[in-house]
Amino acid sequence: MALRPRAIAQPRGSTDQAAAIIAAYPGPVTLRAPSRKWLVPLATSVAFTAFGIQMHFDPPNVPGADIVAWSITVFFSFCALACAVMLHPAASRLTLDGKGFEVSRLFRRRRCRWHTIGVFSVSHVGSAVVYDDTERRDARAERNRKRYGGSSVLPDGYGFELDALAQMLNAWRERALGMRG
Numbered sequence: 001m002a003l004r005p006r007a008i009a010q011p012r013g014s015t016d017q018a019a020a021i022i023a024a025y026p027g028p029v030t031l032r033a034p035s036r037k038w039l040v041p042l043a044t045s046v047a048f049t050a051f052g053i054q055m056h057f058d059p060p061n062v063p064g065a066d067i068v069a070w071s072i073t074v075f076f077s078f079c080a081l082a083c084a085v086m087l088h089p090a091a092s093r094l095t096l097d098g099k100g101f102e103v104s105r106l107f108r109r110r111r112c113r114w115h116t117i118g119v120f121s122v123s124h125v126g127s128a129v130v131y132d133d134t135e136r137r138d139a140r141a142e143r144n145r146k147r148y149g150g151s152s153v154l155p156d157g158y159g160f161e162l163d164a165l166a167q168m169l170n171a172w173r174e175r176a177l178g179m180r181g
Contacts, residue, residue: 025176028096090104120166129169
């Protein structure tokens, strides 16, 4: 019996994957946030919700225990719901095309055009990819600029190391703006 050679899977966010995405210009190419990172917060929220419900049936003999039980139950139920929503593949994604990109977070989408944004970089504070968007002049953009070094922040790494994601987005932007062949 002959054995077939197995393809070695490239780790998500590898340079080969980044090169393949850049080669797909003008796209569109959609990068999805890994949903598995929401499993631990979901399980934690479900456990605390169950604890809050259990407190309703067997309340401790402490003043205000009902209020605490309701607070725990309601808060962690909403947390569990948000985590469950983030497990959906379309909940968080980044779509690149020749004209710009679209960031989706909790199904809310924001479109940016390549000619209105600056270079992508990794934030000097925290772990995020940042960029300046000339169309954003609101208070949040100013807070982001002071805190992260750019007016806008990508909400995820989409399975890439942040430096690799910033480099890939800069390469795509350069192609879109005709700076490089």
